[in-house]
Amino acid sequence: MRKHLKILEYALSSLWRRKFKSLGIIAVFSLIIFTLSSILLLTYAFKREAMEVLRGAPELIVQRISAGRHEMIPSWYGKRIQEIPGVGMVIPRYWGYYYDPSTGGNYTVMAAAGRGDRKLEMLSGKYPPAGGEVVVGKGVAESRFLSEGSRIPIKGSDGQVRNFIVAGIFTDESSLLTNDLIIMSLMDFRDVFKTGNERATDLVVQVFNPDEVENVARKIREIFPDTRPITRKEILRTYDTLFDWRSGMVLTMFGGALLAFIILAWDKAAGLSAEERHEIGILKAIGWETSDIMELRFWEGFVTSSVSFLTGLIGGYLHIFFFGASIFAPALKGWSVIFPSFRLLPYLNPYQVVVLMFLTVIPYMAATIFPSWKAAITDPDVVMRG
Amino acid sequence: MTNDTIIRAENLSLCINRGRPNEVWPVRDVSLQIKRGEVVVLKGPSGSGKTSLLSLLGCMSRPTEGRILVHGRDVAKLPERFLTEIRRKRFGFIFQQFNLIPGISVRENVMLPLYPVDISFREMRERADSLMDRLGLSGRSHFRVKGLSGGEQQRVAIARALVNDPEVIFADEPTAHLDTKLSSDLVGILEGLKKEGRTILIATHDPLLYEQGFIDRVLEMRDGSIR
Numbered sequence: 001m002r003k004h005l006k007i008l009e010y011a012l013s014s015l016w017r018r019k020f021k022s023l024g025i026i027a028v029f030s031l032i033i034f035t036l037s038s039i040l041l042l043t044y045a046f047k048r049e050a051m052e053v054l055r056g057a058p059e060l061i062v063q064r065i066s067a068g069r070h071e072m073i074p075s076w077y078g079k080r081i082q083e084i085p086g087v088g089m090v091i092p093r094y095w096g097y098y099y100d101p102s103t104g105g106n107y108t109v110m111a112a113a114g115r116g117d118r119k120l121e122m123l124s125g126k127y128p129p130a131g132g133e134v135v136v137g138k139g140v141a142e143s144r145f146l147s148e149g150s151r152i153p154i155k156g157s158d159g160q161v162r163n164f165i166v167a168g169i170f171t172d173e174s175s176l177l178t179n180d181l182i183i184m185s186l187m188d189f190r191d192v193f194k195t196g197n198e199r200a201t202d203l204v205v206q207v208f209n210p211d212e213v214e215n216v217a218r219k220i221r222e223i224f225p226d227t228r229p230i231t232r233k234e235i236l237r238t239y240d241t242l243f244d245w246r247s248g249m250v251l252t253m254f255g256g257a258l259l260a261f262i263i264l265a266w267d268k269a270a271g272l273s274a275e276e277r278h279e280i281g282i283l284k285a286i287g288w289e290t291s292d293i294m295e296l297r298f299w300e301g302f303v304t305s306s307v308s309f310l311t312g313l314i315g316g317y318l319h320i321f322f323f324g325a326s327i328f329a330p331a332l333k334g335w336s337v338i339f340p341s342f343r344l345l346p347y348l349n350p351y352q353v354v355v356l357m358f359l360t361v362i363p364y365m366a367a368t369i370f371p372s373w374k375a376a377i378t379d380p381d382v383v384m385r386g
Numbered sequence: 387m388t389n390d391t392i393i394r395a396e397n398l399s400l401c402i403n404r405g406r407p408n409e410v411w412p413v414r415d416v417s418l419q420i421k422r423g424e425v426v427v428l429k430g431p432s433g434s435g436k437t438s439l440l441s442l443l444g445c446m447s448r449p450t451e452g453r454i455l456v457h458g459r460d461v462a463k464l465p466e467r468f469l470t471e472i473r474r475k476r477f478g479f480i481f482q483q484f485n486l487i488p489g490i491s492v493r494e495n496v497m498l499p500l501y502p503v504d505i506s507f508r509e510m511r512e513r514a515d516s517l518m519d520r521l522g523l524s525g526r527s528h529f530r531v532k533g534l535s536g537g538e539q540q541r542v543a544i545a546r547a548l549v550n551d552p553e554v555i556f557a558d559e560p561t562a563h564l565d566t567k568l569s570s571d572l573v574g575i576l577e578g579l580k581k582e583g584r585t586i587l588i589a590t591h592d593p594l595l596y597e598q599g600f601i602d603r604v605l606e607m608r609d610g611s612i613r
Contacts, residue, residue: 006501006510017489282485283498285446286546287474289467292502377466381447 007292011299026308032262033312033360034319040352041320042328043243048347050239054232058204059213061093061230062220072199077224081205084219086212092200094189098154098182103143109154109182111189124148125168131185133167139179141169154182156192164188205229272371280372284380293376294369301368305361313353321346391458392554392585393420393443398452400438400610412438413449414610420554425576425586427596430607436589437482437558439607443587444477444556445469474499478547482559484539486531486546492518493527496545503550517545521575537568544575554585561592569594576600 015022062081064073078090094111112128112135125148129135134154136146146152150166170178190197205220207213217229272280280293288296319325400413412435420426420443428436441447442454445461446469454462456472473479486495496514518524521541531539540560547555557576561569569592576586577600590596596604606613 002506003502003504006507009507010501013490013494278485279487282487284470285473285479285481285485286499287470287550288499288502289470291467379447381441 004295007295008299011296011303014296015300015303022304025304026311029305029308029360029364030311030315033309033356034315035312036360037313037316037356038319038325038328040356041316041348042325044349044352045320045347047240047243050243051236054235054239057232057235059207059210059232060205060217062203062205062224063228063230064202064224064226065228066226071226072195072201073203073227075198075200077227078200078203080223081203081220084216084223086208086216088206088208090206091204093202093204094186094195095201096189096193100144105140105143105180107140107180107182109184109189109192111186112183125166127168127183129167129184131187132165133184134164134188135168135170135181135183136166137170137178137181140182141166152182154192157194162188162192272375276372277375280375281380284376290373290376294373297369297372298365301365304368305364309357309361313356317346317348390421391419392422392456393587394418394455394458395443396453396455398439398442398449398454400435400442400447401450404450412610413442415452416610416612417452418605418612420585420587422553422585423580423583424602425580425588425600427601427604428587428589428607428612429591429596429604431591434607435610436591436607438610440556440558440587440589444479445472446479474503474550476553478550478552478555480540480543480547480555480557480560482562484543484563486539486542488532489530491528492523492531492534492542495531495542496549498546499550513549514545517548521545536563536565537571540564540568540572541575544572548579552584554587555579557586557588557590559590559592560588561590561595566594573598 062073062077064071064077073092075092078092081087082090096109098107098109099105100107125135127135134152136144136152140146144150144152146166146169148166148169151163152166153161153163155161164184170181184192189195195201205216207216213231213233217231220227220229283293283296284290319327395416395418398413398416399411401409401411403409414435416439428439430436438447442449445454445456449462452462453460456476461469461472487498493511493514496518497510500510500513515524515527518527521544523538523541523545526534526538526542531542534542540563547557560572560576564572573595576588577598579586580600588595588601595601
């Protein structure tokens with residue numbers, strides 16, 4: 001035991017002796033870990049956030065499809081769906097998108113009547129809005145410089161501009177759900193988008209027994225072949241895939257830079273300098289065994305990679321959960337002009353940490369130990385002359 | 387082989403780059419015996435094979451042909467870790483270029499052979515301090531070796547060679563980088579080590595060393611052989 005502690009002590013002294021090289025490797029290595037851990041933590045945090053939001057989402061939504069595209073659904077579909085055994089209420093929802101040329105933002109417009117599934121917190125003003133009024137998300141308010149009582153012009157499908165009064169603004173807390181939202185009365189919604197009185201965007205179907213959701217969906221498809229029932233499970237799966245795809249895309253984007261860094265770190269770690277080879281020769285000549293030199297290099301690699309790993313991981317953690325993931329968030333959140341500003345819930349997945357460690361620390365240690373092993377198994381005489 | 391014989395070499399040859407156009411034989415068919423307490427000098431011009439023979443006898447390289455017996459045991463074909471153990475427990479080395487590790491202190495350099503040995507840090511420090519004291523280096527223990535004079539570096543190398551209390555000391559051209567005064571000091575140290583009963587093997591072409599009275603035998607080398 002004493003022997004191992006003494007070799008560890010010598011390893012620390014060696015690292016300190018080559019402090020500029022050691023710090024250089026630690027800096028580069030930390031940056032790699034920082035990038036990888038940021039992407040992993042952010043992807044995972046987004047998934048969790050999305051799952052959290054979708055937990056309150058309806059079990060089953062029914063949309064109408066025409067030529068493979070989403071179409072407004074006639075309200076009477078709901079009445080027929082309600083007759084299916086096990087189905088509770090069927091609530092029509094009214095929503096759509098509105099492109100605002102002045103900000104370049106794409107807003108989600110909803111009718112107040114259709115949004116009874118979730119309680120939303122208001123920053124100021126009142127909810128629901130009356131006729132001629134709207135309640136907007138924080139992102140909309142910021143991009144249009146709106147406050148309670150301001151006016152917001154919205155151009156309808158008939159080309160006519162209608163001026164709405166901002167009756168309320170949602171809070172930051174609900175920003176993930178409401179950031180790009182404009183809520184107006186059902187009457188105004190129908191007037192702006194000219195959807196007619198008998199058609200909704202989709203239908204929320206309440207199913208009493210969650211195990212029966214798939215069966216109900218199947219029955220709806222049988223009755224109305226032109227509909228697409230979407231279960232919450234499917235939405236969750238889609239989000240999962242979406243964030244995996246986005247994190248993969250970001251990793252690919254940073255792949256080149258990462259590779260360059262890895263090659264640099266590998267070169268620095270793996271390449272033994274003439275001075276290091278000479279030192280190995282001296283140590284062997286004066287009685288250090290090959291295993292002692294391996295142990296020395298193991299400790300050096302372990303200390304370097306552990307310090308880098310912890311620095312990178314803590315940096316990534318702070319970056320994601322305390323500095324709003326400023327570097328990677330735009331790519332992972334999406335392409336919308338108005339991003340929701342929200343603080344992700346700090347969480348560290350032990351499985352991801354272990355995987356990250358195996359992908360970075362172990363290869364690094366192998367890269368440092370192998371060349372030393374090659375130098376250490378040579379006769380010390382050759383090493384010292386060479 | 388008598389009990390007094392520590393090292394015995396039989397028909398020792400060393401070939402470098404065997405089978406290639408640049409093949410050389412620095413040591414050819416050398417046989418010799420080193421007895422306990424003897425001071426033996428390998429004398430000869432540069433390239434005569436002194437350092438290569440010293441390296442073979444010190445178990446730092448393996449012969450191409452022949453046998454090396456240390457206390458009667460043929461070590462030439464032993465696995466590497468046995469050779470390392472012999473070097474760590476029985477031999478001490480003073481190299482021509484000193485081969486100290488720059489960047490660490492004098493004391494750490496002296497203690498280097500003891501890191502893989504299962505003794506405490508305290509004992510390591512005590513042994514190193516005692517030797518540094520004896521060699522006039524006590525005031526230098528925290529200095530970096532880079533800042534020392536040639537003579538001081540030489541004494542650090544000697545202290546390092548002695549810290550594991552070796553039976554045999556191998557010195558390769560120990561006066562090569564020293565002036566006359568420092569060489570005389572070294573002679574005094576080596577003479578003291580002989581008086582302690584140490585066996586010393588020196589490779590040198592410096593008459594100041596091989597003409598000393600405490601030298602028991604001088605073996606002249608040329609073209610890899612002993613004349």
